[in-house]
């Protein structure tokens with residue numbers, strides 16, 4: 001759906017983005033991950049033509065984005081800005097209605113869509129429709145920013161540090177809501193972040209950037225277990241332990257686990273990660289048992305089952 005070919009952006013002496021290429025298929029989420037100044041935002045903004053590239057090309061559904069005016073292009077691309085980007089003198093409803101108004105939707109349709117989105121994003125329409133951004137918390141503003149980007153139901157969503165301004169707890173909560181939102185499940189998304197956890201949680205593919213270049217474009221598991229170079233290794237180093245344990249779910253090692261007693265009490269599901277399982281084992285004095293809904297089976301495990309699985313994953317293929 002989005003194809004970026006050898007994209008480069010130079011500002012006088014600075015090469016902000018250097019020869020970046022990637023493809024994002026329909027329904028996938030690509031995360032551009034990297035330190036500050038690595039070229040993530042510049043790459044993102046070239047996709048909706050807020051910035052024009054020095055060289056290279058971008059195709060959306062096979063069509064070069066230069067073949068249509070930027071305003072028309074942007075109607076099919078929702079954009080969630082760094083730090084909310086809401087208009088302070090517009091109410092919540094007016095902020096959400098910006099693109100539908102440009103598209104000349106009638107009043108009834110706009111109101112219906114606004115209320116639908118507020119409702120889906122856990123903001124009661126009656127309470128928040130007519131409120132101004134200054135009366136909202138950070139997490140609420142973030143939801144309104146997302147509702148605004150989703151309003152006209154664009155197939156593509158670009159998100160620049162969407163949770164960047166939130167405290168860690170709110171950040172985790174909003175991220176979880178986002179993952180579960182069915183409107184987002186069908187979208188093709190490019191998300192920019194410097195947060196490794198966030199990238200691993202949300203990305204189908206991750207492009208790890210440094211100094212304008214993509215150092216590795218890979219799935220989260222490939223980045224972890226087959227890092228392309230020392231930069232990739234070092235970037236993930238601090239959180240390596242947690243990421244490794246989060247990269248496997250109990251269902252992935254289900255066949256290696258012993259069957260539990262029929263009457264054993266269940267504490268986890270097969271869809272939980274080994275990280276969740278580790279936490280449960282650490283906090284429990286009883287045997288830890290997981291249940292798999294699809295096969296209606298119960299398995300029991302200990303620390304050694306988990307560490308063996310992780311070690312196996314780390315061995316070269």
Ligand SMILES: Nc1ncnc2c1ncn2[C@@H]1O[C@H](COP(=O)(O)OP(=O)(O)OP(=O)(O)O)[C@@H](O)[C@H]1O
Pocket residue numbers: 011014015016017034035036037038039040041042043194
């Ligand atoms: N308008 C501009 N003029 C000159 N240099 C620029 C301009 N915009 C960006 N740059 C430079 O290009 C490089 C990449 O910037 P960019 O904003 O894309 O990085 P980033 O990875 O998104 O960083 P952050 O996470 O801090 O937003 C930086 O060195 C930046 O200083």
